[in-house]
Amino acid sequence: MSDIQDRTGARQPELFSPERAARLDDPAREEYMPVAAIVGRLEVPREGRVIDLGAGTGRYTFAIAKAHPDAFVVAVDTQPGFVRIIAERCLEGKYDNVVTGDTPAGPPADRILLLNVLHEMTDLDLNPVRAALSPEGWMLVIDWEAGIERPVGPPREHSHTRDEAVARLQSRGFARIEPIEAPEFPYHFVLRART
Numbered sequence: 037m038s039d040i041q042d043r044t045g046a047r048q049p050e051l052f053s054p055e056r057a058a059r060l061d062d063p064a065r066e067e068y069m070p071v072a073a074i075v076g077r078l079e080v081p082r083e084g085r086v087i088d089l090g091a092g093t094g095r096y097t098f099a100i101a102k103a104h105p106d107a108f109v110v111a112v113d114t115q116p117g118f119v120r121i122i123a124e125r126c127l128e129g130k131y132d133n134v135v136t137g138d139t140p141a142g143p144p145a146d147r148i149l150l151l152n153v154l155h156e157m158t159d160l161d162l163n164p165v166r167a168a169l170s171p172e173g174w175m176l177v178i179d180w181e182a183g184i185e186r187p188v189g190p191p192r193e194h195s196h197t198r199d200e201a202v203a204r205l206q207s208r209g210f211a212r213i214e215p216i217e218a219p220e221f222p223y224h225f226v227l228r229a230r231t
Contacts, residue, residue, distance in 0.1 A: 045159035045204065047182075048194040052092070052156065054117025060092045068188065069178075071099045073220040074151065078176055080104045084146035087112055087168060090153030091136070094122040100149070101134045110145070111136040144170035152224075154179045154204070155195045162208040166231055175210070177201065177227040178218075186223040198225035205229050 043049065052060075074096055080086055084107045088097040091111035101109045111122045111134060122136040140148070145168050154177055157165075169175060180186070180195040189195065196204065202213050210229040218226040 042160065043158055045162070046157055047155040047196060048190055051115060054115055054121065057093050057118070057121060061095055068221065068223050069151075070220055071096065073218070074149070074176075074178065075099050075103045077178075077216070077218070077226065078147050078149060080107050081146050082106055084108075085143060085170075086110070086147045086149065087140050087145045088149045088151075089140060089165060090114075090150065090156070091122055092118050094125050094134075094136075096149060096151060097122065097134060098125065098129060098131060101131050105133060107133060109134045110140070110142065112138065112140050114138050140164055140168035142168075144168065144173065146170055146173045148173070148175040150175055150177045150179070152179055152189075154201055155190065159204075159208060162205070166209045169231055171231070173230075175229045177205070177229055178221060178224050180223060181225045184223055189223060196225075198227070201225060201227060 086100055086107055087110045089112050091097045091113050094111050097109055097111040113119050119136050119138055126134050148169060179201060180189040181198060182192045182195040183197045198215060205213055210231060212230040214228040216226040216228055
């Protein structure tokens with residue numbers, strides 16, 4: 037078996053490292069990725085199940101859990117370093133409605149948050165994501181827009197344009213994709229994707 041992971045479909049050659057975790061919690065990110073706007077755009081239903089996929093340090097996981105204490109929030113990250121960070125923070129904050137893991141397995145989700153992750157995901161990574169959605173559920177995709185000159189984020193060649201992201205999601209079985217105008221995210225595109 038090869039030690040080289042198949043990165044087909046991913047625009048970024050490597051995953052964001054837990055060694056750079058402090059960048060994910062930088063307060064300056066609030067200027068172009070406001071937490072309240074992300075939580076609001078999810079429109080979490082009462083007692084809903086939410087998956088924060090590629091949760092990193094859990095910054096948005098815990099914001100969702102706090103805003104919706106009746107919801108069940110699953111923080112998923114494939115990197116053990118991030119899973120450890122989230123688990124520790126979960127205990128520190130005494131969040132009873134948050135669990136963490138490395139796959140989106142479990143009961144179907146009403147909402148999936150895919151924040152700054154699509155450009156890192158391989159085509160194979162997207163298959164279990166589609167399967168994790170309930171028939172009535174949808175995924176909120178917020179990712180760096182390759183067509184915008186920006187002072188932050190990955191290099192433009194490591195990200196998608198909105199149209200490229202739509203085509204990629206459609207090729208992986210997301211049949212209904214709605215672009216959302218979201219001026220609160222000046223460096224990103226925002227999509228709502230359903231199966």
